[in-house]
Amino acid sequence: MERIRLHAEPRTLRGKKVRRLRRAGKLPAVIYGAGMDSTPIQLDYKTAYKALRRVGPSTLIEIELDDTVHTTIMRERQRDVVTGQWLHVDFQAVSLTEIVEAEVPIVLEGEAPATKFYNATILQQLETLTVEALPNDLPERVVVDLSRLEKVGDVITVKDLVLGDKVKVLDSPDEIVVAAVGEMAEEEIPAEAPEIGEPEIIEKGKKEEEEEAEE
Numbered sequence: 001m002e003r004i005r006l007h008a009e010p011r012t013l014r015g016k017k018v019r020r021l022r023r024a025g026k027l028p029a030v031i032y033g034a035g036m037d038s039t040p041i042q043l044d045y046k047t048a049y050k051a052l053r054r055v056g057p058s059t060l061i062e063i064e065l066d067d068t069v070h071t072t073i074m075r076e077r078q079r080d081v082v083t084g085q086w087l088h089v090d091f092q093a094v095s096l097t098e099i100v101e102a103e104v105p106i107v108l109e110g111e112a113p114a115t116k117f118y119n120a121t122i123l124q125q126l127e128t129l130t131v132e133a134l135p136n137d138l139p140e141r142v143v144v145d146l147s148r149l150e151k152v153g154d155v156i157t158v159k160d161l162v163l164g165d166k167v168k169v170l171d172s173p174d175e176i177v178v179a180a181v182g183e184m185a186e187e188e189i190p191a192e193a194p195e196i197g198e199p200e201i202i203e204k205g206k207k208e209e210e211e212e213a214e215e
Contacts, residue, residue, distance in 0.1 A: 157176055
């Protein structure tokens with residue numbers, strides 16, 4: 001599994017005062033979990049963004065803080081809805097000997113024969129898989145082979161996924177991950193597309209940092 005290491009500094013500014021850090025090119029963050037108190041930290045924004053922008057929620061991240069290295073996973077982050085700039089990141093410290101729960105992204109690969117021969121549409125109904133494992137055994141992604149969808153009506157469910165005996169899947173085994181569906185009958189197609197509401201403001205963060213986003 002990929003391992004990332006970042007240097008962090010203790011953070012004394014909190015609440016609305018953290019805007020000073022952002023102006024100085026710092027990214028406010030916090031580490032919690034694994035028997036430690038919630039600890040405010042700050043990272044170099046450019047370095048952290050470059051290292052973390054493509055990592056998943058099961059990627060192990062080493063945070064160097066005061067001569068101590070904390071093994072963590074990135075739990076939550078806040079971004080500015082207008083600029084896309086990261087406002088805050090939450091890291092959960094984990095013990096390499098204790099099982100943790102994580103959301104692992106599901107990635108579709110290959111070509112489904114059902115689309116080639118029956119003009120089926122591939123519908124992904126599950127985007128992530130909830131699993132439990134030791135930190136070093138957490139998969140970074142779950143790959144689903146679409147070649148198993150041979151005809152319209154074929155589905156791949158959670159129980160069809162093979163992750164090995166070191167990973168426990170918490171989702172229902174009968175939940176559909178992806179399906180090959182036929183074209184909708186003309187009378188089933190809505191005359192107008194449904195209205196889509198305003199998107200929520202990115203990913204959730206801790207209560208303390210929600211106040212920061214209002215600056």
